[in-house]
Amino acid sequence: MNKEYKLFKIAYAYYVDKLNQEQIAKMHGISRSNVSMMLNEARKKGIVEVKVRFPKLYCTDLEKQLEHRFNLDKAIVLQDYSESDGERISFLAGAAGEYLDTLVEDNMVIGVSWGKSVYQVASAMTFHGKTNVLVTPLVGGIGNAINQYHSNLIASNLAENIRGTAFGIYAPIFVHSDESKELLMGDRQIEEVLNMSRHADLAIVGIGNIQHSTMHELDILKESEIEQLMEEGVVGDINTSFINEQGEEAESFLKNRTIGISLDDLKKIKNVVAVVGGEVKYPPLRSILNNRVINTLIIDDRLAQLLLARE
Numbered sequence: 001m002n003k004e005y006k007l008f009k010i011a012y013a014y015y016v017d018k019l020n021q022e023q024i025a026k027m028h029g030i031s032r033s034n035v036s037m038m039l040n041e042a043r044k045k046g047i048v049e050v051k052v053r054f055p056k057l058y059c060t061d062l063e064k065q066l067e068h069r070f071n072l073d074k075a076i077v078l079q080d081y082s083e084s085d086g087e088r089i090s091f092l093a094g095a096a097g098e099y100l101d102t103l104v105e106d107n108m109v110i111g112v113s114w115g116k117s118v119y120q121v122a123s124a125m126t127f128h129g130k131t132n133v134l135v136t137p138l139v140g141g142i143g144n145a146i147n148q149y150h151s152n153l154i155a156s157n158l159a160e161n162i163r164g165t166a167f168g169i170y171a172p173i174f175v176h177s178d179e180s181k182e183l184l185m186g187d188r189q190i191e192e193v194l195n196m197s198r199h200a201d202l203a204i205v206g207i208g209n210i211q212h213s214t215m216h217e218l219d220i221l222k223e224s225e226i227e228q229l230m231e232e233g234v235v236g237d238i239n240t241s242f243i244n245e246q247g248e249e250a251e252s253f254l255k256n257r258t259i260g261i262s263l264d265d266l267k268k269i270k271n272v273v274a275v276v277g278g279e280v281k282y283p284p285l286r287s288i289l290n291n292r293v294i295n296t297l298i299i300d301d302r303l304a305q306l307l308l309a310r311e
Contacts, residue, residue: 004047010035011042062304069308070289072297073271074099080277080300088277088300089117096204096275096298097124103202103271104130104162111138111200111261112158113239114151114173115214117275118206122158133164136197138205139240139260140173142220149214167193171259173240174220178256185259197261203269207276207284208237228253236284238274238293239266243284247291263293271295282306 066075082088137151152168159166241263
């Protein structure tokens with residue numbers, strides 16, 4: 001008998017037929033310790049896959065209210081039982097990954113931003129037989145050091161998970177001057193990828209609060225720069241387009257120094273999916289929703305209730 005087929009038989013008897021290891025040992029004429037070792041080997045070889053799924057409790061009433069109030073194509077609201085921001089993002093990203101898996105089609109272009117939530121969503125998505133799927137960054141690279149939240153790495157990770165093809169933008173997200181941006185945006189390879197991103201069928205983005213910014217956490221922006229952005233009316237960002245209370249792109253000192261598609265470009269994409277968790281995201285999210293940038297919103301119930309209560 002083929003070794004892998006025997007591992008399959010042992011695993012099937014244990015996990016599907018619910019026989020105990022002693023019964024399986026007698027059935028196959030082997031020791032109980034051999035059964036245990038073969039079950040471990042079956043897991044290592046991927047014959048057995050163990051998945052622990054969070055029991056996603058969807059709040060359908062809140063979803064309908066958000067869709068109606070903010071003219072959304074789709075809202076997904078999860079009850080929030082998390083004990084940390086990281087746990088909350090993980091739960092939301094799992095739900096987002098499952099939903100986005102149903103949207104991926106052959107010959108699709110998916111644009112991805114950067115950050116913690118987008119990274120988690122990309123990690124949660126899986127292959128479902130779709131072909132010729134292209135994944136492109138919507139912005140340049142965040143930070144001097146390569147990190148897991150970098151747009152190119154997220155694009156690569158997502159492409160690997162869904163068996164697509166990843167492209168990269170080999171430029172920083174922020175440059176030192178308008179002239180530097182003009183030079184880089186004129187580069188043929190960068191321009192080709194950005195054009196592909198502008199015409200994406202689907203965009204996956206996160207939303208940042210300027211006062212609790214991952215860019216500050218990663219030392220991309222200094223405290224003085226955060227303060228300057230706030231003085232310029234910035235409440236947060238979407239895809240690193242800094243927005244004011246009206247959800248419009250603020251006239252900030254970084255507006256003409258950012259490598260990536262613009263807020264207007266983002267609005268033209270057919271389906272912009274935002275994954276947002278935590279009440280701290282209320283100010284920028286409320287502004288963005290009022291400007292109809294997002295088509296699909298995936299959030300926790302506390303943030304949903306806050307949006308509806310204060311509108």
